[in-house]
Amino acid sequence: MxxxxxxxxxxxxxxxxxxxxxxxxxxxxxxxxxxxxxxxNDAVSNMHEETNREVSSKRTEKVSLKKKTPFSVLLLGVDAKSGNSGRSDTMIVLTVNPILESIKMVSIPRDTRTEIVGRGTMDKINHAFAFGGAEMAIDTVENFLDIPIDYYVKVNMEGFADIVDAVGGVTVVNDLDFSYDGFHFAKGTIELSGKEALAYSRMRKQDPQGDFGRQKRQRQIIQAVIKEGASLSTLRNYDDIFDALGENVKTDISFSQMVSIQQNYKEAAKSLEQIQVEGSGTRIDGIYYYAVSDEYRSELQNTLKKHLQIAE
Structure with a gap:
């Protein structure tokens, strides 16, 4: 007992x-x-940057993140040393659809010849940012793709190295053996620090594909950062990550909107399709441009409208 x-x-x-x-x-x-x-929350407050843009004229209704409306984001890679007078050498449009469980990532070559909205001139698309900052860049890309640009994210490419270091570096599969900016990049799976990732994503002249090869490497780095940033192992570095984001990223997406996206759009990350805008090089008055045919442009516009579930 x-x-x-x-x-x-x-x-x-x-x-x-x-x-x-x-x-x-x-x-x-x-x-x-x-x-x-x-x-x-503090990091997003530092990142947040308002614009004077209203709801896009290419939308009949405002995006509802709670209702899982498919939306688009323009990613601008800018050299901060030039400030607003710099050019956005990286222009990537993401269309996000949680219903179709997919994201489309469209890389627009910086030399693409198009109308610069707000100036009424034909020029290289990356000049739009130099002329009128993020707002003119957004308006010009909207006109070029004929879809609404709902949000934008502007990244200081010089500070991008800090973001890569904050997530503990990235791993990519390199298909071209080359050296650039004091670093050597062998073929195969390689691990990159922040400075290495920046050099890796900037090389263009040694690449047989030129700017296309560089854009491919930029997409690789972006995807790798997202993958590393989403892993549990990076949580212990959250202060470093948020500090790096707060100092080097500007966006019109608010904190509450980011929370809604995280809650309601997880399914979209299941499939990511990369699209490279097709065209050909040409010279006009001795200046090099990347020319996109009306036929291809119309085809691309329809693809993106369908993904955003907007009537063609």
Missing amino acids: RAEKKKTKKKRTWVKVTLITLGILLLAAGVYTFMVYNSF
């Missing part, structure tokens, strides 16, 4: 210890989550 009481007492003690331990772990997890949440 006494032995049974002793056994029961031990069980109760272990139950108490287990519950107390569990409670401490839950409390610690809650505090940690709260710290991450606040840190991310």
